[in-house]
Amino acid sequence: MTPKSETRERILEEAARLFHEQGYSATGISTILRRAGVNSGSLYHFFPGKDALLIGVLERHLALLEPFILLPAEGASSDPIERVFALLEVYRRGLLVSGCTRGCPVGNLALELGDRKPRARALMNEYFAAWTGRVQTWLAAADDRLPAQLDRESLSRLVLAVMEGGVMQARAAGSVDPFDAAVAQLRSYFRLLASYSRREPAEAFRSAEGDSFLEPVEAAEPAETADASGWRYW
Amino acid sequence: MTPKSETRERILEEAARLFHEQGYSATGISTILRRAGVNSGSLYHFFPGKDALLIGVLERHLALLEPFILLPAEGASSDPIERVFALLEVYRRGLLVSGCTRGCPVGNLALELGDRKPRARALMNEYFAAWTGRVQTWLAAADDRLPAQLDRESLSRLVLAVMEGGVMQARAAGSVDPFDAAVAQLRSYFRLLASYSRREPAEAFRSAEGDSFLEPVEAAEPAETADASGWRYW
DNA sequence: CCATGGCTTGATTGATCAATCAATCATAAT
DNA sequence: ATTATGATTGATTGATCAATCAAGCCATGG
Numbered sequence: 001m002t003p004k005s006e007t008r009e010r011i012l013e014e015a016a017r018l019f020h021e022q023g024y025s026a027t028g029i030s031t032i033l034r035r036a037g038v039n040s041g042s043l044y045h046f047f048p049g050k051d052a053l054l055i056g057v058l059e060r061h062l063a064l065l066e067p068f069i070l071l072p073a074e075g076a077s078s079d080p081i082e083r084v085f086a087l088l089e090v091y092r093r094g095l096l097v098s099g100c101t102r103g104c105p106v107g108n109l110a111l112e113l114g115d116r117k118p119r120a121r122a123l124m125n126e127y128f129a130a131w132t133g134r135v136q137t138w139l140a141a142a143d144d145r146l147p148a149q150l151d152r153e154s155l156s157r158l159v160l161a162v163m164e165g166g167v168m169q170a171r172a173a174g175s176v177d178p179f180d181a182a183v184a185q186l187r188s189y190f191r192l193l194a195s196y197s198r199r200e201p202a203e204a205f206r207s208a209e210g211d212s213f214l215e216p217v218e219a220a221e222p223a224e225t226a227d228a229s230g231w232r233y234w
Numbered sequence: 235m236t237p238k239s240e241t242r243e244r245i246l247e248e249a250a251r252l253f254h255e256q257g258y259s260a261t262g263i264s265t266i267l268r269r270a271g272v273n274s275g276s277l278y279h280f281f282p283g284k285d286a287l288l289i290g291v292l293e294r295h296l297a298l299l300e301p302f303i304l305l306p307a308e309g310a311s312s313d314p315i316e317r318v319f320a321l322l323e324v325y326r327r328g329l330l331v332s333g334c335t336r337g338c339p340v341g342n343l344a345l346e347l348g349d350r351k352p353r354a355r356a357l358m359n360e361y362f363a364a365w366t367g368r369v370q371t372w373l374a375a376a377d378d379r380l381p382a383q384l385d386r387e388s389l390s391r392l393v394l395a396v397m398e399g400g401v402m403q404a405r406a407a408g409s410v411d412p413f414d415a416a417v418a419q420l421r422s423y424f425r426l427l428a429s430y431s432r433r434e435p436a437e438a439f440r441s442a443e444g445d446s447f448l449e450p451v452e453a454a455e456p457a458e459t460a461d462a463s464g465w466r467y468w
Numbered sequence: 469c470c471a472t473g474g475c476t477t478g479a480t481t482g483a484t485c486a487a488t489c490a491a492t493c494a495t496a497a498t
Numbered sequence: 499a500t501t502a503t504g505a506t507t508g509a510t511t512g513a514t515c516a517a518t519c520a521a522g523c524c525a526t527g528g
Contacts, residue, residue, distance in 0.1 A: 007505080023346045025259035029486060039507050040487075046505095050486065068467040094468040101348050102468060108345045110406040112257045114335050124406045150422075157403065157412045158419035164402050165395025172344040172358045178391045185392035185423075188384075192426040233302040234328040234336060239475080263516060273477050274517075280475095284516065 008046045010036045016057045020105040023112050024054060051117065054109075058123040061106055065127060070134050080141035081190060084159055087135070088183050091163055095170050095179060103167030132156035145194045162186045242280045244270045250291045254339040257346050258288060285351065288343075292357040295340055299361060304368050314375035315424060318393055321369070322417050325397055326410060334408050337401030366390035379428045396420045 014036040018027040029050060033040055047053040069090055076086035094102055110124045135156040139146060146152070162182050169178035248270040252261040263284060267274055281287040303324055310320035328336055344358045369390040373380060380386070396416050403412035 005505080021348065022350070023257065023259060025257060026346070028484075030484080041489080041508070042506055044487065044489095048487095064467060097468050103345075107402055110402050111337075111342045111345050112260070114255065114405055115333075115408060116256070121406060121408070128403060128406055128412075151415070151418070154415035154419050157400075157415040158396065160403060161399025161412075161416040162392065162395050163399065165397065165399035166391075168341055168344050168398050168402075169362060169391065169394060171348055172355060172362055174349060174355070178362075178395075181385070181388035181391040182395040184385070185388050189419075189423045189426070192423070192430060196426060233298060234331050241475080262514075264514080275478075275519080276476055278517065282517095 005046070007036075007038060007042055011038060011043055011046065011053070012056050012060050015053055016060060016105060019054070019057055020102050020108060024109060025112070051119075054117065054120055055123065058106070058109070058120055058127070062123060062127050062130070065130055069131075080138040081145065081194075083138045084135055084190075085183070085187065088159075088163055088166075088186075091167060092176060092179060092183075095167065095176050100170050100174050100176065103171055104164055107164045107167060128160060132160050135159050145197055147193060147197045150193065159186065239280070241270075241272060241276055245272060245277055245280065245287070246290055246294050249287055250294060250339060253288070253291055254336050254342060258343060259346070285354075288351065288354055289357065292340070292343070292354055292361070296357060296361050296364070299364055303365075314372040315379065315428075317372045318369055318424075319417070319421065322393075322397055322400075322420075325401060326413060326417075329401065329404050329410050329413060334404050334410065337405055338398055341398045341401060362394060366394050369393050379431055381427060381431045384427065393420065 011032065015027070015032050018032060018035065029040065029043065032053075033043060036043075043053070047056060069087070073083050073087035073090055076089070077083050091103060094104075106124050106127045109120070110128075113120055113124075115121055132153070133156075136152050139152045139155060146155075162185075166179035166182040169182070170176050245266065249261070249266050252266060252269070263274065263277065266287075267277060270277075277287070281290060303321070307317050307321035307324055310323070311317055325337060328338075340358050340361045343354070344362075347354055347358075349355055366387070367390075370386050373386045373389060380389075396419075400413035400416040403416070404410050
């Protein structure tokens, strides 16, 4: 038995797949057991409960992020910006080979679980941080092709949003087209950034002050949106 | 006793809120009944089953998209591009008033249900199509500030991806910051598009041909990604 | 006055859920 | 050979799930 028993790995693998395809709540322990060819006692020998299994799955995703997602993207190109798009292409492949049923395994869980499982949310945050962190590394390596005033962390958040939002639309549409469309626009943005970095500093990056979008709102408002009839939506 | 009974509306409202916060599978009928102050027989009088309730909730979201999402965004500004960002701000408010637990109600369900409920997926597609369609209308109204070669449908898909991806990150982080970051970058993209539309046509929009990102892949490959050890990830 | 039909009541069903546990097996250390 | 430890078995638990249904309520129209 390897350091972490083979049975344990098989359970995690099937649980990860099922959580990804059906979600956490919709996946029954019995289904995991059947698919993994294991008895319930074995599962509860390794994991005290379903929650712990979820944590194990997320830890596995975190461990696999480097070898199965980031390294392949880095291997696809030596150009740092192309690596960003190679990263997106990794997820595109995931969509294609699964018939648009599987995109980002962590993204699904992030929306499903929200803040109801604090430990899980911390791990998902860690996952996203590692993901965007690596993108920032690449952006830093392409320093000469990006405007100096550009906030690289924000840009990495945009890249992640495009991936997750694109995957969601692809899953809803049953087609990669919306994903491709969003990525194509991101590509266009990078082209514009590159050409702008070659010209004058431009006012396009003058920070967001005077920008009505990021105003107070924060702790303002009676925290209730209602129309004339007293209807609430949120 | 309005055309569609008040009880029915109350059930739909509570179901929508619970599906949004906890997801479809994680929400029990009994919880909906308790929160709506209704007996099970009443619910099953209006909806043959939980699936039908889901459909009803999605139809309600579709019906409320116009009055509670799109019209407020249009009312916030007469400038068509500002309307795009006002639309994003609507969701930002939703995040804030809910402590980052509620973003886009349809997005959550889209990722959770995938293609397991065809009728539901069709409605979610319709929702996204209406959403991006309106954005395209606004983009068309700002025709003079966008490069002629720009694909407006793709851009609307990007806007939706930014919203959904931003909401997901905000939910995972328990903070609107990632959402704001992604939106700020989208804003920057729009600024660049505007300044470019004032200059020469630029090669930045020369379609995607010769662009390695959108190549074959389609029906190619043994449809399996494995590393040296035979490991599969997707 | 009754009859009709939309709506509500709430106990109840069987299925499925996550989780338990005493017993057994396998392996390796002593 | 003996014991200890880890891993596995699978029947079983009580809780919760979605869904059912016979009975009653009540407003309207005849």
